[in-house]
Amino acid sequence: MRKSLLVFTLIAAWAQQPPTDKPKRGPMPEPKNLKVLKVPGAELMPIMRSFSAGLGVECDFCHVKGDFASDDNPHKDIARKMIVMAQQINSANFPDGKMHVTCYTCHRGEEEPKTAPSAGSEAKTPKHEHDHKQ
Secondary structure, three states: OHHHHHHHHHHHHHHOOOOOOOOOOOOOOOOOOOOOOOOOHHHHHHHHHHHHHHHOOOHHHOOEOOEOOOOOOHHHHHHHHHHHHHHHHHHHHOOOOOOOOOHHHHHOOOOOOOOOOOOOOOOOOOOOOOOOOO
């Protein structure tokens, strides 16, 4: 009886239809209201993900849910100013054209930039090769 039940269960499992694939999304629509980032739509999402990771936030930290083009969230204007700042620092100081200074450089995955060591960390004194005792 047990063998029959096992065989029946296995046959029923094999006879089922394969799971339907998720509906395929079309290409991302061209972004709207880009005032600072002048990049093609295909390059935009990796850049946005780096901003999100750099600040440790989700998209709706700067964007209005369901309306990414909206300027109603004040964080979006702040983000634009910070992007311009990073672009200026990079272009003025690094002639190779690479992004050396990014959101993560200062924010380290947090909303507020890190401008000093955390309160609990001790300041480390540089070690010198020679002890200058007299």
